[in-house]
Amino acid sequence: MNRIVTLPVRGTCVFSRALSAIPKNSHLSKISKKQLIPKRWMSSAPNPPKQLSLPALGVFVGVTAGIFVYFKQKKQDLPDGKSESQDEAKETKEVEVEVELPPPVLPDHAQYLIIGAGTTAFTAYQEIKARDPKAKVWILGKEKHIPYSRPYLSKYLWYLSPEKIKEWMNQDHPVGSRSIYFENESYYFTAEELMENENGGVCVIGGQQVVKLDADNKKVHVECGKTISFDKCLIATGGKPRNLSVFKEASKQVQDHVTVFRTADDFNKLYSITSSAKSVAVIGGGFLGSELAVSMQNRAIQDETGLAVTQIFPERGNLGLVLPEQVCRWLTSHVESEGVKVLSERTVSSVAFKDNKVVLNLNDNTEIKADHVVVAVGLEPNVDLAEASGLEVDSNLGGFLVNSELEARSNIWVAGDAACFYDRRLGRRRIEHYDNAEQSGRTAGLNMTGGGRSYTYQSSFWSDIGDILFEAVGLVDSKLETTTVSELIKDVEDGKNRKVVFYRKGKEVVGILTTNIRHKTDLGRRYIDLGLKENDIGEVAKQFFAKEEKKEDTSENKTENNSN
């Protein structure tokens, strides 16, 4: 089925997108001169989604062109004289940050309340407004950020120039320009505006922690003391990054030099630190740890900062919990070839602070000194309000227990990283990936407006580690039996080494992971849904290796099947 591109969609007016050219990738041609940037991103970096088929809009364009050319939504289209005063305004803005602002206004009642302000909240509010046009959606987020997309923080951003990064991290970026934020700040209403607006809208209030949810009386209690009643509530609290006790119990001096990585604020801090640091230790060998280690090392080499990254983890190799042994070994040697020093099968026994560096004592009695430490050892679902609220938490996978319609209690839904739901094919699951956040958020929004649909979508995930692209669907656990089909080419660069890994439980394939293969995620999804026998693996692998057939655009409805 036509699949939604899982990248931020920007621009409030479909027409402005149709009229203005899809932004040209001019900045990418500058990047291509630097060899260390994964070549993949030169031609296929996150592009503005090609979901709109321009022929379809041609009719709208033809009819309304005369009228709409009248309007320009983009602030960037302002005449030059404007931009100076804008810069001045921005400068004064930076100074004003020091001033204490009054506490934000919170409503007494929220028609639709979303706890959490990430990707899941974003797709949920879109779906709610689509089905209930005049809905008033209130979003309470813990971070002081409007909704943004996390995957950029450990990947793409590290390869941009500092000026570009500033644009990307600007909550007030011009409409239509690239950013980690799904929309800019002016898109959302303030609380006062939303309370008054007959046509409803969306309001995001950051820096708020909900401490209790009274499901019987449909009320939430916010940390600041406010009580908000609601009609429908979505818990989209995501997770907080795990930390190791060796760091939690360390001295303040050590802790000040440790970043437990998850948020946009963590990225800003780490980017700044690694501009001058000479040594960074990344603790963790999973997706986040490996992406960060390689991204930081690549950037250091490109900018000639002299930074050396060391990665430390207990598994045998990078992604040791996911990849079968030989594939794991191949990836680890690739990570090492990117310049990262990999210390596998090691843990940190104790830490100290000496000569302005963190000293990590490893279990093999060696010592690593680092200017800064990054911890990326997994995610704890944010279920802080479960106990006070009487909501059930899954003892095995963590997260709020929900049924297949993502409901925890009447009128209370949970979606995203924090939701432990039942997958008819693969059993009870909790998924910490972007596609699940997006799709379960949309399903929750659908059900909050009376949709009543089970969440049966088989989500996928991707990872970029240097030049290597991973995409996967289903259960990908290295403890399962696996069959890896590799394309045998002599002297091939790591970034072109194509493999398909099939994960089996008994005779059934329950997970498919690919390396350096694009646009086949949906194929993997279909096989997980339909079932695949071990005997057919060889022939099926060929379908993954086969060159992508150009789809005929038979209807103006088709959205492009982009995999990420």
Added chain:
Amino acid sequence: MSFCQEDGKDKYVFMTVEDANKPSELPIPKEIDRPENFMKGFRNDDGSLNWECACRGSMVASRCGVEMRNFFQCIHDNMDNEEKVDACNDTFIKVKECMDRNPSHYITEESNTPNEASEKNSASDKTSK
């Protein structure tokens, strides 16, 4: 020639480029039919507009989402009507009024600077959240 290695519970199959790129003997499975409207495109099979299309998600939830939606719906409903500009004039004016009410997000050609726009529309609200 392709060959296979077994390493405990893991099997490793190596296919030559020629073998890997041969057409598969098995058929490619059909697209999964998702019933949710948000998985479909902007036009339904019967020609009506599907406002749940994720492609319109940003617009429907925007400050002037309702007004814009009414306008586009009007244009769509009046596709065959030669007088569509007149028929949809009201909805069009509502869009314009809404955008004028929200200068923090929308800039119109009439207002050359955001300052002028905010003078025109004193209802502009720039308090931070």
